[in-house]
Every structure is written in structure tokens, then in C-alpha cells.
Amino acid sequence: MRSFELEYSGTKLYFGLNVVKNLSKHLNGIERVTVVTGKHSARVSGALKDVEEVLEDLDVEYKVFDKVKPNPTVDIANELSEFVWRESSECLIAIGGGSVIDTAKFSSCIALSGGDARDYLRGKSVKRLLPLIVVNLTHGTGSEIDRFAVLTDGREKIGVSIRYPDVSFDDPKYTLSLPRDQSIYTTIDAFFHAYEAVTAKTTNPFVETLSFECARLIGENLKDENLKGKFNLLYASMIAGISLDISPAHIVHAIEHALSGINPKLAHGCGLALIGARSIYWIHKNSENSSKILSFLTGRKVKSAEDAERSFTEFLDSIGFEGSLEDYIGRDDFRDVEGIVFGTLSYLLRRVKFEFKREMLYDILERSL
Amino acid sequence: MRSFELEYSGTKLYFGLNVVKNLSKHLNGIERVTVVTGKHSARVSGALKDVEEVLEDLDVEYKVFDKVKPNPTVDIANELSEFVWRESSECLIAIGGGSVIDTAKFSSCIALSGGDARDYLRGKSVKRLLPLIVVNLTHGTGSEIDRFAVLTDGREKIGVSIRYPDVSFDDPKYTLSLPRDQSIYTTIDAFFHAYEAVTAKTTNPFVETLSFECARLIGENLKDENLKGKFNLLYASMIAGISLDISPAHIVHAIEHALSGINPKLAHGCGLALIGARSIYWIHKNSENSSKILSFLTGRKVKSAEDAERSFTEFLDSIGFEGSLEDYIGRDDFRDVEGIVFGTLSYLLRRVKFEFKREMLYDILERSL
Numbered sequence: 001m002r003s004f005e006l007e008y009s010g011t012k013l014y015f016g017l018n019v020v021k022n023l024s025k026h027l028n029g030i031e032r033v034t035v036v037t038g039k040h041s042a043r044v045s046g047a048l049k050d051v052e053e054v055l056e057d058l059d060v061e062y063k064v065f066d067k068v069k070p071n072p073t074v075d076i077a078n079e080l081s082e083f084v085w086r087e088s089s090e091c092l093i094a095i096g097g098g099s100v101i102d103t104a105k106f107s108s109c110i111a112l113s114g115g116d117a118r119d120y121l122r123g124k125s126v127k128r129l130l131p132l133i134v135v136n137l138t139h140g141t142g143s144e145i146d147r148f149a150v151l152t153d154g155r156e157k158i159g160v161s162i163r164y165p166d167v168s169f170d171d172p173k174y175t176l177s178l179p180r181d182q183s184i185y186t187t188i189d190a191f192f193h194a195y196e197a198v199t200a201k202t203t204n205p206f207v208e209t210l211s212f213e214c215a216r217l218i219g220e221n222l223k224d225e226n227l228k229g230k231f232n233l234l235y236a237s238m239i240a241g242i243s244l245d246i247s248p249a250h251i252v253h254a255i256e257h258a259l260s261g262i263n264p265k266l267a268h269g270c271g272l273a274l275i276g277a278r279s280i281y282w283i284h285k286n287s288e289n290s291s292k293i294l295s296f297l298t299g300r301k302v303k304s305a306e307d308a309e310r311s312f313t314e315f316l317d318s319i320g321f322e323g324s325l326e327d328y329i330g331r332d333d334f335r336d337v338e339g340i341v342f343g344t345l346s347y348l349l350r351r352v353k354f355e356f357k358r359e360m361l362y363d364i365l366e367r368s369l
Numbered sequence: 370m371r372s373f374e375l376e377y378s379g380t381k382l383y384f385g386l387n388v389v390k391n392l393s394k395h396l397n398g399i400e401r402v403t404v405v406t407g408k409h410s411a412r413v414s415g416a417l418k419d420v421e422e423v424l425e426d427l428d429v430e431y432k433v434f435d436k437v438k439p440n441p442t443v444d445i446a447n448e449l450s451e452f453v454w455r456e457s458s459e460c461l462i463a464i465g466g467g468s469v470i471d472t473a474k475f476s477s478c479i480a481l482s483g484g485d486a487r488d489y490l491r492g493k494s495v496k497r498l499l500p501l502i503v504v505n506l507t508h509g510t511g512s513e514i515d516r517f518a519v520l521t522d523g524r525e526k527i528g529v530s531i532r533y534p535d536v537s538f539d540d541p542k543y544t545l546s547l548p549r550d551q552s553i554y555t556t557i558d559a560f561f562h563a564y565e566a567v568t569a570k571t572t573n574p575f576v577e578t579l580s581f582e583c584a585r586l587i588g589e590n591l592k593d594e595n596l597k598g599k600f601n602l603l604y605a606s607m608i609a610g611i612s613l614d615i616s617p618a619h620i621v622h623a624i625e626h627a628l629s630g631i632n633p634k635l636a637h638g639c640g641l642a643l644i645g646a647r648s649i650y651w652i653h654k655n656s657e658n659s660s661k662i663l664s665f666l667t668g669r670k671v672k673s674a675e676d677a678e679r680s681f682t683e684f685l686d687s688i689g690f691e692g693s694l695e696d697y698i699g700r701d702d703f704r705d706v707e708g709i710v711f712g713t714l715s716y717l718l719r720r721v722k723f724e725f726k727r728e729m730l731y732d733i734l735e736r737s738l
Contacts, residue, residue: 004573004615007378015573204373204384205604209582235574246373 010164098141140186142241185269379533467510509555511610526630554638
């Protein structure tokens, strides 16, 4: 389990055990910091304590903003932005999974560029931004190395390309405290970053190298919850983050964003798992890479679209995933899902080589109940 | 064969057919350029013509410096530096393989920082540097995406970490005009970048992901000289360049640099091929990754060190490599090779986990004759 560093696009990434000790190198001249977290994982994982020790050693003043929840809203991003601005923070340190990182991405821009998160979700350009340092706590998001961030506005959950973190830390020990269901959900998120990247129009050899390796590692490591397994899952998630950055997600993420926008109690990765098998059925018919990446995930040949769907269901069974879409969404919501997927999120559908039709969406929703 | 872009460390890379059309985006405000080439390949490949068309369209003044030869010397780097300085060039465009790119890397620094290439080879730090754009013409160097450059000073050939190109172009069509022997030599160079990266102390999962894929692609594509095969070989070489950048080369490159320093008629990749099998024998005994990467290259299980050596020899036979070390180097030179490898280049030997001994070097040289 060798630590390493990587410079990709705007981000300097430190990967491995105890890499947060390198944080001090990136705080030269910084006097005031806002640390952004959720309620629990930053503390339970030990990451907050490690960051606080570095900040205290350097006599950096900091305040902790710990109000970010899963499926974060524009309101919380606005609240954080104002907090950062009032505190005259010179840097944000986000400690958490995708929800925390994404909220901090928005607020690092809004605190200096002004305005409302809603506007940035709808295309307002970023003029200035504060330094953003990320300590990633899940093996799912990829947000520690990509330029995307997602927020919910009302019933709409929207992702935009907003900024890269300046510095990110991926330490597998912090993911040991993830509950088993969260471990499964976030890994499924990483898998769909890889799966959608290679089945998008924008796939290329580099995306395929990284995505196939991601799928292979998930297939081999999701059963183990030891540190070595976590190292591999976190690495798989990170390289899927690069894939996603180059070749962004499409149909499965579009539908899931609609679902967890409508019901914020649905965890993103759980939503992806629930609709994943039947979404794969439709994507598989139109992409050569679908069978390749599923073979890497499952270790067996995958032939037809039916077989692709079955292989993913078997995979979910093998890792003990449980859940049903009807726990979160009913048939009454389908029209809303359709409205969002073919409305605000329709640009995501244009990222595949085939026409994604409304009846395909209904088929996916119906069969996932 | 999909084109793509990638930002890695300091370099923006464009990969794919006709990507040089993007050159114009990177010449804003530039009025005077020095184009650096060798005698033949920039012209024969069509790359020089493509670059000249862009420069002429933009009314950029340019001069072509076409004196770089294989195994370039400090003298040619100094001559180019003075040329660039006298011409007040604001940017260098290097069109060639490793020799041209590496010479341009040095001169882009010396033209603004002053001094002699000899000093930079021995640790003088770079204070200022001119923009450097690279059009890579071989599927071997990796220099289009890494920070290294190699020059020869007398009988010593030395590599240093000097700079990343700002922008690089990898277009497989330019490599179609490589003679078959050059095609083999440069591919062997790429393979040893990958092989040495994963068998160095500094290997890590990212290096392994890229290096194993490089080896697999070389194994599958070196027999084909069509455009698709060239695309894959160039991609393999590029990702090996990233591997090398993160986890640099060691024993095989050290010995080869000594050999082609002593006899500049020995092409770098040819030298690597000639000593490769027996070098692999020694490295294999001390690295788990050796059998993995050789299995990716050859498509068969590789077990013992003897089997590893044999597998590489078989691979060279299968691609039609021919040559013998004694065509370039005699036993009289062995003491000089030892002096260089265990002298100037001894820092390279510390990049492996085992002690590389003088008797191992003599064994490699003797068995490679």
C-alpha cells in the first residue's frame, strides 16, 4: 500500500496512509481557514482531528462549519458562502464525501465572486475563487479530483463543471469507519462513473484504461472491508473520478439525480444501484464497452443486454446490496422524474450515441420498483 | 481512434489524428518562434508542414533549426540556446522524437536562464524558461509528457529532471513514416519506461495501471504497422511517459545510457533491446511486478527469472528484432561502462530495492554480446 502523489489538471493529489501530514505544505501565508464538514464522518473517521492538529501546529485560526447534509441544497451552499465571507477565510478545507466537497466547491467560488448558488447552477461564470483543500472520506465521489459539483434546488438536483480542488488527500484509513451500506453505495457511485464514462460518446483510450481498472478493483475488493481492500476501493474511485472528469456521466446519473432530488432520503449511490441493472440493459445495446467493463467487474464474459442486466444484479446480490426503489419513489412520481430527466437534465442524455427515449425511462423505473 | 485531451502535471496534451490544428490556440501574442527538428523525420512525417501552415496562417515569424541528431550533445543544446536567444524567439516548437524534444527542453531554459548545458546536466537550477510546444514523432520517448531530458557530454550521457512541455501533440499518423527498425527501437524504449517504473522502489498503483496497459498494448500492436496499431503504440508510449515521470527508470536505462554515450551510433531503444533480456533476469529476482508486466507483454505466464529472460528474448524474436551488442561495444569498453554506471549514473541504481552489483553488470554485458 504505497503512498503517491499525482498532479492531474488543477489538482495536486496525495494518496495513501497518513498523507494529511502534507497539508502543512499548502498553508503558507494562510491565517484563517473555514473547515467544512458534515455532522459525523469527519469526526468519526479521525480526519477532522488530524486536520486540526496541523492547523494548530501552524497557528492557523479556523472555524468549523459542520452543517452539510447528504444531497446538499443551494441554501446550505449560500449559508456556507456567507459564513466564509464574514469570517474572511482565506481557504476552505472540505472534509467529507461528495456532499461536503461539492458544497465547498460552490462556496469557495461564491465567497469571492458573490451571488447565489442558484445562479451558478444555471450557468453564471466564476470570476474568482478561494483556495480549496479536500480531505475525501468516501470511495465513491471522485469529486476530490474532478471539476464537478452537484446541488439540489427544490426538487431539482443539478451538476455543473465548477472547479478543481487545489489540493486533495485520499487516505483509506478514513473510509474504515463508513457503515457497510454507505461503503456499498459509494462504491456503486464510483462504478457508474467508470461505466458511464466508457459508454459515453466522449470515451477514449485513457478513460478506458482507468475505468476498466476501476471496475476490476471494485469486483475484487468490495467484499473485503480491511485496510488493503479500502486502499484499492479508494484508488478505484479516484481513477474513476479522472475518467468522469474527461468523459462525464449520462443516463444513470441523470435518472438518479431526478430520484434523489425528489426524495433526498435516497442516497445517491443507493439510487444508482436500484436503477442500475435496467439502465445497463438499455445502454448495453448501444455500447461495445459495456460488456468489457462488466466483464472486468464480474470476472465473467457478458454477452447480451439481458446478460448484462443479470450480471449487475448478481453482483449487487454478491455484495449484499438490499433495497427497492419503491421504498423511496412511487409510480405517482414517475411524471416528475420524466419532467426533470427530459427537462433540466436533458443535456446529459445527449452524451450517448443513441436516442434515449421516454419509454426507456419508464421501463427502467417500472422494473426497478 | 478517438482524439482526446489530457492535462497532466505541467503539460496540456492533445492526442489523436490531426490534433496539431489546435496549435493555433496556444500562440496568442507570440510573434517569433524557433522550430527545432532533426534532418529528416519532421519533413518526411508531414509534421513540419502542418506546423508551418498554422504559423503562416497566424503570421508568426519562425526559423527552423534542423541540426539535432540522435544522442544529442551539450554542444548542440548550447548552439540551439544561442540561436533562440539571438533570434529573440518567444517560444520553441520541437518536432521530433526524444532527441529533438530533450534538446529543446534544455534550450528553452538556457535561452532565458543563461549558461552552459553542462551546468544544467550537473544540477544548476532553472530560473526562467520559454514556452515549449512539442510535436512528438515517435512512440517511445515519453518526453512529450514527462519532465526529463537527456544529453551527452563527451562519453557521458546524463538525464535530468528539467521541465514539462507546456503543450504536446501526439498524432499517430506522423509515426507511420518511421522505418521498421526505429519503430521497434522506440517501442522497446516505451516498454522499458513501463518495466522500470513498476520495478522501481517508487512504483504505485497508478504507475502499475498505466504500465501494465502499456505492456499489453505493445504486445498486441507491435506486429501491425497500420494506423490503428500506431495509435495504440503511441498511446502506450504516452502512458508509459506518465509512469516514468512518477517512477523513474533505473538499471536498464543506466546501462544503456553508458553504452550509447560511449558509442553514439547505438540507438537508445536498440541498446535497451540488446541488454534488456539479461537485465530483466536480475531485476526479476527482486520484483513481484516483473512477472506481471511480462505477462501483459507476452500474453503468457512468466515464472522464474530464467523464464522472464527467455520471454523477453522470444518477444524480440517475434517482432523481428535483430542486432548484437558486439556491433557497437567490445569487451575493451566494459571498464568504461562500469565507471559510468557506478559513477555519474550510480544514483539511478538506488531506485531499486536490491543492491545492483558490479558482477551483475558484467554478467549483463557479457551475455548480451
